Amino acid sequence: MLKVLGFWCKLHMVIIVGAGLVGAVLAIKLAQFGINVKLLEKNSFEKKSVNDGRTIAVTLGSKRFLASCGLWEALEPSSQRINNIRVFEQGSAWTLDYDHKDLGSDPMGYIIKFEHLRDAIYEAVQAQTLVELFANCTLQTLLPGEVHTKEYGILKAPLVVGADGRQSWVRSQVNIRSRTKEYGHKALVAHFIHEKPHQATAWEVFHSSGPFAMLPMTDTPDGNYQSGIVWCGSKDAPWETLPTDQLESQLENIFPFYGKVTLNSQRWTFPITSLTVDRVTAPHTVLVGDAAHALHPIAGQGVNLGWRDVADIAQLLVEAKDLGQDLGSELMLAKYSRMRKPDHKGLYLFTDGLTRLYGTDNSLVSFARQTGLAAVGKIPFLKKILMKKAMGI
Ligand SMILES: Cc1cc2nc3c(=O)[nH]c(=O)nc-3n(C[C@H](O)[C@H](O)[C@H](O)COP(=O)(O)OP(=O)(O)OC[C@H]3O[C@@H](n4cnc5c(N)ncnc54)[C@H](O)[C@@H]3O)c2cc1C
Numbered sequence: 001m002l003k004v005l006g007f008w009c010k011l012h013m014v015i016i017v018g019a020g021l022v023g024a025v026l027a028i029k030l031a032q033f034g035i036n037v038k039l040l041e042k043n044s045f046e047k048k049s050v051n052d053g054r055t056i057a058v059t060l061g062s063k064r065f066l067a068s069c070g071l072w073e074a075l076e077p078s079s080q081r082i083n084n085i086r087v088f089e090q091g092s093a094w095t096l097d098y099d100h101k102d103l104g105s106d107p108m109g110y111i112i113k114f115e116h117l118r119d120a121i122y123e124a125v126q127a128q129t130l131v132e133l134f135a136n137c138t139l140q141t142l143l144p145g146e147v148h149t150k151e152y153g154i155l156k157a158p159l160v161v162g163a164d165g166r167q168s169w170v171r172s173q174v175n176i177r178s179r180t181k182e183y184g185h186k187a188l189v190a191h192f193i194h195e196k197p198h199q200a201t202a203w204e205v206f207h208s209s210g211p212f213a214m215l216p217m218t219d220t221p222d223g224n225y226q227s228g229i230v231w232c233g234s235k236d237a238p239w240e241t242l243p244t245d246q247l248e249s250q251l252e253n254i255f256p257f258y259g260k261v262t263l264n265s266q267r268w269t270f271p272i273t274s275l276t277v278d279r280v281t282a283p284h285t286v287l288v289g290d291a292a293h294a295l296h297p298i299a300g301q302g303v304n305l306g307w308r309d310v311a312d313i314a315q316l317l318v319e320a321k322d323l324g325q326d327l328g329s330e331l332m333l334a335k336y337s338r339m340r341k342p343d344h345k346g347l348y349l350f351t352d353g354l355t356r357l358y359g360t361d362n363s364l365v366s367f368a369r370q371t372g373l374a375a376v377g378k379i380p381f382l383k384k385i386l387m388k389k390a391m392g393i
Helices: 002-010 021-032 060-068 072-078 114-126 169-173 244-254 302-322 330-357 363-378 380-391
Strands: 013-017 036-040 055-059 080-082 084-089 095-099 109-113 131-134 139-143 146-149 153-156 159-162 178-194 201-206 212-217 225-234 261-263 268-277 285-287
Touching: 013 021, 013 153, 021 036, 021 114, 021 131, 021 302, 055 060, 055 114, 055 212, 055 302, 060 072, 060 109, 060 302, 072 109, 072 114, 080 212, 095 380, 109 114, 109 212, 114 131, 139 169, 159 169, 169 285, 178 244, 244 261, 268 330, 302 330
Parallel strands: 013 036, 013 159, 036 131, 084 201, 159 285
Antiparallel strands: 055 109, 080 109, 084 095, 139 146, 146 153, 178 225, 178 261, 178 268, 201 212, 212 225
16 A cells, blocks of 8 residues: 555656646646646636636746747747836826836836737647646545546546636635635726837826726737726726727826727726635645735736746756655645745735725825835836846846
8 A cells, every 4th residue: 555655656747727827837847847747627728718808917037937838939929028117106297117228138028918828828738748638627526636526537646736716626625725805996908009109118007096007019910009908996987888988088088198099809807806825735735826826916917926836836846756756745845835935925915015005095195105106216226126026037
């Protein structure tokens, strides 16, 4: 019996539950490292099955990681460089301008439509011989290193990775407690074409109706300038039903920099919540991506944080494999927890703090905010630190 258990622990096999942007990239990275993967997904792996309008900000650090996974060649044609980031607050004379040239010739990041990311990742994951796909999978029970499924029977591996998003089934099976914070806000996502070019600039605008990001997109096929908006406002905002001309003129009033804007997509809304967990591991189990942390979308960092989880767990797993160790050992899991904690905690506190800082009309707080923006702009050293953080490098 012990012999069988010993053999099972030495298997170079990992089960990943959830093939979102994080779980599927982990499968690709592990396969590159010679580790077998069983990738379980409740939906199909069909391309273009869901389009939800998200324009994902991919940091320079994430771009480099995706390139190391062999994904960048497929993504580059549909990616829009971010050369500058401008932050400004309604009514303030100050803007904070980050220019990529302050740090070199690389852009600060890229904007890629969610469906382009997903399609490129799905195509790559399906080409991996070491990855076995289990689509339309219904999960029943999780025991350490053992997943019971309705369609595929019992699957075993020394490590089960929960990459199954905010409502993680894996997390609940291993009794990891989570806390969800409701902001009473929702995010409107839509794409607009506009008269003036965006000049590869991403805007973070703090407005009394809620903060919004104006993200540069690649030109439309007929050559129009295009940007995506993520507008975070009250959950009662009438965004779904507001006549199009009124939505466009509201945006033009708040954001006059691109001239006439025209809605060029349907509108999508997302409830805004964040999620934190007590721990990210349990025996033979680990959480990555939104299963382990979900952030307010204000800073566009959620999936970037998830890919950093992927980079770290993949590195620990390949080291364990090369040393002939158990891929689900307590030691390895403890290392992963220690490695990821500062990043998870730091980014959560930053994004949550930002929403609180900009969620008040108090004039003293407003003065402090504007002074802070101006000060950061004037201290090159501090500005560079913040730029590097935003770029994930
Ligand atoms: C409006 C908005 C804008 C955003 N913009 C950005 C941005 O610009 N930059 C950024 O970095 N992040 C952004 N994010 C956050 C980002 O979208 C998420 O962090 C990221 O998609 C999480 O990926 P994931 O793979 O961890 O989870 P998910 O995308 O939730 O994927 C989970 C996967 O698991 C599967 N699954 C779930 N349950 C089961 C089950 N029981 N069995 C099998 N499979 C299961 C699901 O079908 C899915 O495929 C944004 C989020 C929102 C809402």
